[in-house]
Amino acid sequence: MHKNIQSKSLTEQVVQPASTASTISRQELRALVRSQLQMLLEQDNFQGAKALLVPVQPVDIAEAIEGLPETMQAIVFRLLSKNEAIEVYENLDSSIQQALVEDFKRQDVLDIVDQMSPDDRARLFDELPAKIVRRLLSQMSSQERQATALLLGYEADTAGRIMTPEYIALKETWSISRALEHIRNQADISETIYYLYVTDAARQLTGTLSLRHLVMGQPEQTIGDIMTREAVSVQTDTDQEEVAQLIQRYDFLAVPVVDTEQRLVGIVTVDDVLDILEEEATEDIYALGGVQSGGDNYFQTNLLTVARKRVVWLSVLLLTNTVTTWVIRSQEAVLEQVVVLAAFIPLLIGTGGNVGAQSSTVVIRGINTQEVDNKSALTVIRREAIAGAFLGIMLGIVVTGWAFLLQGSLPVSIIVGISLVALAILASTAGAALPFLFNAIGFDPALMSAPFITTVVDVLGVLIYLNLARYILKLG
Numbered sequence: 001m002h003k004n005i006q007s008k009s010l011t012e013q014v015v016q017p018a019s020t021a022s023t024i025s026r027q028e029l030r031a032l033v034r035s036q037l038q039m040l041l042e043q044d045n046f047q048g049a050k051a052l053l054v055p056v057q058p059v060d061i062a063e064a065i066e067g068l069p070e071t072m073q074a075i076v077f078r079l080l081s082k083n084e085a086i087e088v089y090e091n092l093d094s095s096i097q098q099a100l101v102e103d104f105k106r107q108d109v110l111d112i113v114d115q116m117s118p119d120d121r122a123r124l125f126d127e128l129p130a131k132i133v134r135r136l137l138s139q140m141s142s143q144e145r146q147a148t149a150l151l152l153g154y155e156a157d158t159a160g161r162i163m164t165p166e167y168i169a170l171k172e173t174w175s176i177s178r179a180l181e182h183i184r185n186q187a188d189i190s191e192t193i194y195y196l197y198v199t200d201a202a203r204q205l206t207g208t209l210s211l212r213h214l215v216m217g218q219p220e221q222t223i224g225d226i227m228t229r230e231a232v233s234v235q236t237d238t239d240q241e242e243v244a245q246l247i248q249r250y251d252f253l254a255v256p257v258v259d260t261e262q263r264l265v266g267i268v269t270v271d272d273v274l275d276i277l278e279e280e281a282t283e284d285i286y287a288l289g290g291v292q293s294g295g296d297n298y299f300q301t302n303l304l305t306v307a308r309k310r311v312v313w314l315s316v317l318l319l320t321n322t323v324t325t326w327v328i329r330s331q332e333a334v335l336e337q338v339v340v341l342a343a344f345i346p347l348l349i350g351t352g353g354n355v356g357a358q359s360s361t362v363v364i365r366g367i368n369t370q371e372v373d374n375k376s377a378l379t380v381i382r383r384e385a386i387a388g389a390f391l392g393i394m395l396g397i398v399v400t401g402w403a404f405l406l407q408g409s410l411p412v413s414i415i416v417g418i419s420l421v422a423l424a425i426l427a428s429t430a431g432a433a434l435p436f437l438f439n440a441i442g443f444d445p446a447l448m449s450a451p452f453i454t455t456v457v458d459v460l461g462v463l464i465y466l467n468l469a470r471y472i473l474k475l476g
Contacts, residue, residue, distance in 0.1 A: 034064040041072050050079045058084060062091035074100060086112050090120045094127035101132060114140050117191060119164040119272060122151040150265075159243045160236030162276070163257045163266030166191045169199045172206065172224035176217045183211075191269055195254045198227050203263040205256055207231050233258050236265060241280050244273040245370065284368060284446045313451060320455040324349070327459055331466040340407050341469050344416045347399070348465055352423040352457040355391060359384045359431030360449045367439055368446075377436040381429060388428025392421035415472055419465040423457065426464070430456045 033056055040049040053061055053076075061080070065073050065088070077100060080088055089097060089112050101113070113121060113136055125133045125148065137145050147165050154160030168190045170179050179196075187193050196214065198207040207227040217226050233256045234243050247255050247270055254269045328335075328345070335342050363380060366372035372380055400417030404410060430453050435445035 030060050030063050033060060034067045037064055037076065038068055038072065041068075041075060046075075046079060049076065053079065058087035059091045061088045066093055066096055070099065082111065086115050089113075090116055094124065097124050098128050098132075101128065101136070110136065110139050114144050117164055118144070118147040118151055118166065119162055121148050122161065125152060126156070154236055157240045158236065159234045159238040159240060159257045159268055160265070162240050162243070162272050163236075163268045164191045164272075165266045167197060167254075167256075167264075167267045168193060169197050169203075169264060170209065170223050172198055172200070172222065172227065174223050175219065176214060176221050176223070176226075177219040179214060179223055183214075191267065192254055195252070195267070197231075197256050197264055197267070198223055199264050202261075205231055205233055205258050205262060205264045208256070231256065234268070235260070240276050243268050244276045244280070247273045248277070280368070284364065313447075316451050317454060320451055321458065323455060324458040324462060327462045328466075331462070334466050334470050338412065338469065338473060340409065340412055341415075341466065343407075344403065344412075345462060345465065348416070348419055348423055349458045349461050351395065351399075351420060352427040352461045353454055355388060355424050356427035356431035356453040356457050357450070359388070359428045360435055360445075360453055363432050363435045364446050364449065367435060374436055374440050377433070381432045381436070384428045384432035385425055388425045389421070391428070392424030395424065396421040411472055412469075415465070415469045419461070419468055422464050422468075423461045426460055427453070427457045 033052065037049055037052055040046075040052060056064070061076075061084075065076050068076065073096060077085060077088070089100070092100075113124070116124070121144075125136070128136075137148065140148070150165060151161055151163065166189055168183055168186050170182065174182070183193055183196070194211045196209045196211065197205060198209060200206050207229045208231045209223065209227045213226055232246070232250060232252075234246060236257055236259050238257075243255060246252070247268070252270065254267045256264055257266045257268060259265050363372065363384070366380070396417040399420050400413045403416045404413040407413065431449070434449045434452050434456075438445045438448040
């Protein structure tokens, strides 16, 4: 009796998200579900856990499962109805999907995989070991096996790999009433019905049509009368990032994918594009930090693997920083005569590195969003150089006064201030120019720019600073 009362109260807390929206966020609600779900499972109250999940959205259930101990993840998944399990499974992290497949190895999981969207299934198979993929393919229905094999046949990260072949195609000669009947029959097996595609006898794409325009037409009108013939489409080998940018630019819900003969083979929907944009943004952020991104969830990745991914660029930076050490050693005579100069080297190269990082971040983001390209490189570099000069003057005035207060030497303070102005201009110029250079020669600007900007700023900054000191202080 106690368990039933408890599960009822828990369910009531979850089933009223609208009334509690002002006092509890969606994130807090998901955390509440996860904690209560774990407590019920620890009490072996499976009926209560099942009741708790009834009003919860599939994406929130997936997140709750990911936060549970491994021993409980499979238990929760078994509590779901078949239709709900399919939606939840598609929203799980790939590592959890793989663990569930390997744990079950039964018909219930095979049924779930068989009924997944082909694009989601192909994404799952990319993460699974080849042995498991072969076993799952051999046990799937011939229709789903063929659809999955079609997607897996395309290169990774292309439109062909992320598209779904589940779309609705119409013919120009059909009447609107016939088209609506066709949509009713195909709606359950189509990824979306809001965008419709018109093909000829050879399956070549001839136009597009929105469901809105279809239902606003007269029943006796033909599809050819109301369709849009200038269809925007992508090729199967188009990079997935280009597809995402296209959908974002035109505010599409989906974009058709055609092969080399202009035959319609699938569509890429906006929900897949959101995943791509997040993935690409994550890669760029990791690259800016000099971290190799393998697409894995950081919090579920072995720490040795994390260290191995980070050590590559740290090693590159370590080697490049030895050049700075060599430059400083070559100027030992200057430093021996005015030892106080050494105290400001970290300040100068640190500030220069930060200025360069800011410029490169702005330019790299502009390149990725196509706001700027190599044709506008000179304009952008000039703009950043001027911004660097303004920054240098403002920071130089501050640091000159600060250096004088610390050391009481006006010549040294002036040297530090002038060096900072020169270094800010140099760092801004390098930070803007290097991403364009690497983009032009085919390298990832986000990954390549950071270590080179650091090297340029450190080496040239130290050279400018110490040679300026030699000149102003008239050192031998």
